Amino acid sequence: MKTRRTALSLGPIYYLWDGPKWRDFYFRIADEADIDHVTLGETVCSKRQHFSEPHIADVIERLEAAGKQVTLSTLAMVTLERESRHVRDLIRDAHHKVEANDLSALGLLKGRPHSIGPLVNVYNAATARTLAARGADVVCLPPELPATSIRQMLQAMPDFAFELFAFGRMPLAISARCAHARSKGLTKDNCQFICGEDPDGLPLRTLDRQSFLVLNGVQTMSNSCVVLLDDLAVLMEAGLTRVRLSPQDCDMVRVAALYRATLDGRIEGKEAVRELEKAYPGIRFSNGFLHQQEGAAWVARGRSATTAGG
Amino acid sequence: MELICPAGTPAAFREAIEAGADAIYCGFRDETNARNFPGLNFSREELRQSIALARRKGVQTFVALNTFMRAGDEALWYSAADDAVTIGADALIIADFGLMAYVAERYPEQRLHVSVQASASNPDAIRFLVEAFGAKRVVLPRVLTVQDIARLTRQIDCEVEVFAFGGLCVMAEGRCSLSSYATGKSPNMNGVCSPASHVRYREEAGALVSELGAYTINRFGPGEASGYPTLCKGRFDVGGTEGYAFEDPVSLDVIDEIDALKAAGVCALKIEGRQRGKAYVAEVVSSLKKALRASPTERTALVSRLRAMSEGQRTTSGAYDKRWR
Numbered sequence: 001m002k003t004r005r006t007a008l009s010l011g012p013i014y015y016l017w018d019g020p021k022w023r024d025f026y027f028r029i030a031d032e033a034d035i036d037h038v039t040l041g042e043t044v045c046s047k048r049q050h051f052s053e054p055h056i057a058d059v060i061e062r063l064e065a066a067g068k069q070v071t072l073s074t075l076a077m078v079t080l081e082r083e084s085r086h087v088r089d090l091i092r093d094a095h096h097k098v099e100a101n102d103l104s105a106l107g108l109l110k111g112r113p114h115s116i117g118p119l120v121n122v123y124n125a126a127t128a129r130t131l132a133a134r135g136a137d138v139v140c141l142p143p144e145l146p147a148t149s150i151r152q153m154l155q156a157m158p159d160f161a162f163e164l165f166a167f168g169r170m171p172l173a174i175s176a177r178c179a180h181a182r183s184k185g186l187t188k189d190n191c192q193f194i195c196g197e198d199p200d201g202l203p204l205r206t207l208d209r210q211s212f213l214v215l216n217g218v219q220t221m222s223n224s225c226v227v228l229l230d231d232l233a234v235l236m237e238a239g240l241t242r243v244r245l246s247p248q249d250c251d252m253v254r255v256a257a258l259y260r261a262t263l264d265g266r267i268e269g270k271e272a273v274r275e276l277e278k279a280y281p282g283i284r285f286s287n288g289f290l291h292q293q294e295g296a297a298w299v300a301r302g303r304s305a306t307t308a309g310g
Numbered sequence: 311m312e313l314i315c316p317a318g319t320p321a322a323f324r325e326a327i328e329a330g331a332d333a334i335y336c337g338f339r340d341e342t343n344a345r346n347f348p349g350l351n352f353s354r355e356e357l358r359q360s361i362a363l364a365r366r367k368g369v370q371t372f373v374a375l376n377t378f379m380r381a382g383d384e385a386l387w388y389s390a391a392d393d394a395v396t397i398g399a400d401a402l403i404i405a406d407f408g409l410m411a412y413v414a415e416r417y418p419e420q421r422l423h424v425s426v427q428a429s430a431s432n433p434d435a436i437r438f439l440v441e442a443f444g445a446k447r448v449v450l451p452r453v454l455t456v457q458d459i460a461r462l463t464r465q466i467d468c469e470v471e472v473f474a475f476g477g478l479c480v481m482a483e484g485r486c487s488l489s490s491y492a493t494g495k496s497p498n499m500n501g502v503c504s505p506a507s508h509v510r511y512r513e514e515a516g517a518l519v520s521e522l523g524a525y526t527i528n529r530f531g532p533g534e535a536s537g538y539p540t541l542c543k544g545r546f547d548v549g550g551t552e553g554y555a556f557e558d559p560v561s562l563d564v565i566d567e568i569d570a571l572k573a574a575g576v577c578a579l580k581i582e583g584r585q586r587g588k589a590y591v592a593e594v595v596s597s598l599k600k601a602l603r604a605s606p607t608e609r610t611a612l613v614s615r616l617r618a619m620s621e622g623q624r625t626t627s628g629a630y631d632k633r634w635r
Binding site for chain 1: 378379380381382384405406407408409410411412428429430431432433434435437438439441442452453454458461480481482484485486487488490491492493494496498499519523524525526527528529542545546547548549551552555556557629632633634635
């Protein structure tokens with residue numbers, strides 16, 4: 001049976017990278033990465049927008065010249081008038097597809113094709129159908145979803161594009177309060193963009209020095225990196241058509257190549273995982289949510305689960 | 311402003327009526343509601359009897375169906391909605407868009423309230439919920455200041471309810487997977503946060519260590535008051551400094567802001583605590599009811615009693631005050 005080629009998608013950078021680093025990252029993705037879709041734009045904190053804005057036009061041009069489909073991301077949490085205005089302007093003026101990451105964007109995008117990001121709660125096909133009826137044509141599922149739910153949704157909506165969050169530290173929570181700024185003796189309103197000091201997140205450990213979470217401005221992420229390389233084959237058989245990589249401060253071109261090779265069956269999942277350890281060294285991998293366990297767990301296929309704490 | 315009171319049991323429900331609740335919210339005894347704790351919540355028959363009693367006393371009943379439907383098991387949530395409507399709930403409190411669509415289509419006359427778990431934090435978000443599902447009221451996430459709320463209510467055609475007292479989520483509600491990252495059980499999917507089933511305490515060199523799943527959440531020295539290891543109220547190490555990285559073990563109390571909230575256009579104040587006993591519910595509800603009627607100076611005395619009942623006995627006005635950020 002001939003199946004569709006599973007597309008590789010790059011999610012927005014959740015961290016604060018300075019303008020040139022942000023621009024050069026995407027230039028390299030454009031020039032070197034075998035990626036089909038790129039979603040970009042500040043998603044976590046509206047205060048950071050001016051860092052990437054001067055470079056967005058150049059980045060989009062370079063990505064499109066390289067044949068990538070570009071989607072613009074909206075903010076995950078909109079509370080201020082300024083933020084509402086930004087989302088409205090972006091949606092009104094966009095010549096590109098837009099990814100909704102909060103309810104305001106869901107409302108404003110009605111009637112035109114759009115994407116749903118992993119920060120919108122789509123836990124079942126009834127919700128996906130409701131959003132599809134309003135114009136959504138791809139949903140990146142929340143990282144918390146177990147494989148049983150994903151399979152059920154793929155089965156219920158075989159012609160709809162679901163995307164799986166398959167690589168990266170997981171966005172676990174967002175707050176009005178900036179724990180990142182607080183940890184450095186600052187407040188959100190006078191943060192001095194201190195989160196820019198930690199381009200791959202600021203580690204938060206337990207009092208027993210267990211790696212646990214990382215702070216990324218107002219967002220809290222997992223310390224472990226989701227790696228679904230060895231889990232993708234069965235989900236592709238079930239009808240998964242898109243796989244998302246979430247940018248980390250590592251060699252994402254290499255990461256994309258390993259995922260592409262795994263999707264194409266050119267490398268075994270387990271071997272790809274071993275190779276990935278070289279591309280993103282010193283980071284613990286996890287896939288517990290997919291296996292209906294604690295998200296931090298790493299479940300090797302065919303073996304029992306282990307929970308890492310240290 | 312209406313006072314919306316929690317009831318985890320029929321006994322607490324009766325106490326809340328007597329104490330002066332305008333409306334009481336409760337849930338069924340399963341994962342369709344976000345306080346899915348052992349020994350809590352209502353059977354269909356218990357809800358029927360409670361609603362009948364509330365009706366006689368002129369009190370409304372809101373049924374919380376505020377978790378996200380598990381794919382493939384939607385029937386559990388649909389039948390909970392069917393039964394709540396049939397039994398006569400005055401409003402359903404819902405977070406999942408699929409369930410909202412089901413209720414809006416099947417029961418267009420049923421009042422639909424948007425749960426705090428849906429995280430509707432701005433005018434466009436609320437317009438979406440009104441337009442798509444006919445929402446009549448939205449419970450705001452605890453991410454807005456009183457000024458933000460005042461600006462918001464002017465722009466929408468929908469009632470606004472806010473949390474006033476009780477447990478405090480530090481993270482935007484319905485958008486937090488910290489608990490399931492550590493335990494596999496989450497508010498969104500299982501209706502629990504930092505569940506007791508995954509909590510352990512151990513003694514270590516005179517200190518009491520609390521754990522959630524495989525993770526140390528706090529360590530209490532000799533003589534230090536210990537507390538439940540709710541993940542976001544734990545002590546952690548960030549950059550070599552130990553402390554409460556997200557929030558101290560405090561609870562929410564915005565009684566000092568009652569007049570400001572009213573002026574901001576808030577129509578209802580919600581008390582958190584369906585997991586609390588009936589004595590707590592009675593005390594909190596009657597004190598808050600008096601506080602709503604009292605002058606600001608009289609209010610202070612009423613409130614000091616209540617604060618002694620709060621978790622950790624320390625309170626915060628949370629995100630309602632801009633300085634909290």
